[in-house]
Amino acid sequence: MSAFHVKVKWGKEMYPDIELDTGEPPMVFKAQLFALTGVQPHRQKIMLRGATIKDETWDGIKMKDGVTILMMGSKEEDVPVEPTEKTSFIEDMTEAERNTMLQLPVGIKNLGNTCYLNAVIQCLKTVPELHSAIKEYKPKQPESSSLLTLAVDSASLLTLAIQDCYKTMNSGKTAVPLILVNLFRTTFPKFAEQGEQGKFLQQDASECWTELMRLLMQEITAKDPEKTAQNFRTSLIDQFFSGEFSCEWKCVESEEEEVTKSTDNFQQLLCHISQDVKYLHTGLVARIQEQITKKSAILDRDAVYTKKSKISRLPAYLTVEMVRFFYKEKEAVNAKILKDVKFPIVLDIFELCTEELQKRLLPNREKYKDMEEREIEEERALKRGKPGDVIKKPKTRSMPFSFEDDLGSNNSGFYQLQAVLTHQGRSSSSGHYVSWIRLKGKEWLKCDDDEVTSVTEEEILKLSGGGDWHCAYILLYGPRILEVVEEGEETEVETKIGEET
Template identity: 50%
Template structure:
């Protein structure tokens, strides 16, 4: 690999020892310069020995060790402001001004068709347990390419947590190099010489596979001691599978399978996420029948026997179109809910275990409705009850940390694709932070209403959901207080006394 150590000169500042790998796209070098100077890549003019660096290729831009690379360009805040500052409303602000005004988190710069990676990172970052494990990861612990990718993701998450735009750009460049080393197919070039667009689902799988190897659990659950990684603990589920031959009398075959995500196949009849998941749980497959000595049709029935805390669902939107030799996209509108209930997909044994927490949710909902009706009848709100502190109950089974003990989930991230093919278009992450939905379009982060997120169900050329990430719905109950309970007392007439005798 041609690597050089150069000096970057920007104005009066000199940055020695900057490592450049000319096997990477020039835009990665510009991202490094951005991290050093704060000058956005599109505002940079990078010159060495009279030759200007282009975004697409190095061309005649020749480097040697200790070469001086001149950078011209100013940071946005260095541009002179208008002499008279006028009041700006939120509706009139650009994305940069909006991010500053609303204290929005940082995004990740696009290094040339890297939106698939940026969107994946933003979605995975919404899982608190995964985020904490990454922030505490020992970046010097080795582990080959999986270790490098995990360390790069750890650095990227730390940068997104408050490292600033420069740190995010530098981390994204390292993340891309680590991803290329782990899965070289992501380094493929398009006919024009620039990095080709890649599939976000494949990127998600590669990153999760690396984390599965490198992020051990701090304390393995007592029962599921085989779940040795954070990924298996919080993303891993199990399926009880039964195979029944449709063409011969055979004893049903039973097995147990593991999964890190569920698939929603899109057919003509599938209009909702729930029906797409349900259809996948009962399907016809062809396999060798030992009784018949040939391939036969089997009915494969699956039921979930372990629910993970965080449920990943992939819409199977791409299929190979032989005539055009491309992976075409199914644009069909498939609705998905903010709150998802997967109780019907579970085994009877798991359903029985889910019932106690589901009953708590039901009691809490009935209590809330009753309080609302009481307050409405009294023509005032129960402000004291609204302000009462609440206690969050564990969302996992006591003997299985990282599971889901209710079957209820809440949507917390959506990864979307806009375009007609898997090898083109654009990926964006839509993530929930607190009670606010954010659209993370590379380095542009903007708030959006929940209604806009629900419109990402497909049906046209607009962004449509490709991957969904659901987190556990939390049951919050009122905290007991030390205050004496006050009950309403009504006066009743005293019983009549003895009557006077004449």
């Protein structure tokens, strides 16, 4: 027997009926207590009959139903103390210390073939709406007060673990995701595969991305759902990551069968890599029309259909998967396509949209021309000037990127790359995964687990494949923000060349 119902005493509080499973690591139990009390797992000390329960194992602990477990720990942060270390100079700091001092994003510790999970977590953190929602997340309260004492479900616990991970990173500390990894493997057992020596195996980052998005769709509620299109009000993931295809089906083998229409939702666009695909846009366009075999009601047998798909709803954040892996039966592995496929920093998806959506996008698209002309003129001014020279720019404001009646949509068809998840190696279940995230402007960061370094935009464009270097696997595009000049505002912003421009 591994499942027990126990009592937990914390200060003056008593939780009379908590479910505890000794088949899972104690860190999972600590996550349950975190969900109920708000005490961070690393601040918890859990004792049973004088023995302290460890994080990794229940060894030496005799559990039984109805036993009272004592939890010690507070929700308050540690009181700051006067530093005892001597003053550190930036040139003497480690890379991690410099990142903290300069308030750069920090990384996540690899706990043994967990780079696939780390990379996904880093990429998703770049979406402000999702990051904010996870920070404010609270598990759904049971309808009956008596149910409060039951174990919080694994989806809620895992979301709280992501919240804890982000909280640690936001404080400038490297995250050590013990609870997150344990809960992820418990919730999704296929990611808990072990090799002959008991070592956890590498996993596919794309599958990890898909599972986490499904889980967050269940846990993170929509933001102002009444302002969103009817079919995308279920969750924040639906609002900001889901698009819609309008599809037409034509039977190739029967002229009598009429064209039928359908709609499909999507959270990713796929770029299949063939010999002819050299650019991302080519791969996406190729998916507009495809041949599919299905049952024909008129012919009463399977027949070939031409399916034409156009986008009728664009999400604010567009995820694109480069389909780089295919299954090799002989070796029983997902082999990798190393072909070089160029992807842009700014992506225009207008051509893939229905005529109706294109008409809605056009008014907003016209406004981007003025912004592009201003950006070109500013680039010229920077090239003409010298360090210390002052250039003047008009004061601007950011415009909404969604349609007024559909919060979380994209109202222009223009996207800007904000994160890239890459793979280095020859199969999805081996090698190494890394995330590359936009910091600001043309400044990017390479997040290689807990090692975070600055890189240029040119280095990002070199992730297109063609060899054993990191190849782009998942591209995350965010809305390209439209900046317009303030009407009636004569004030100009003065900036010295060499400073923030």
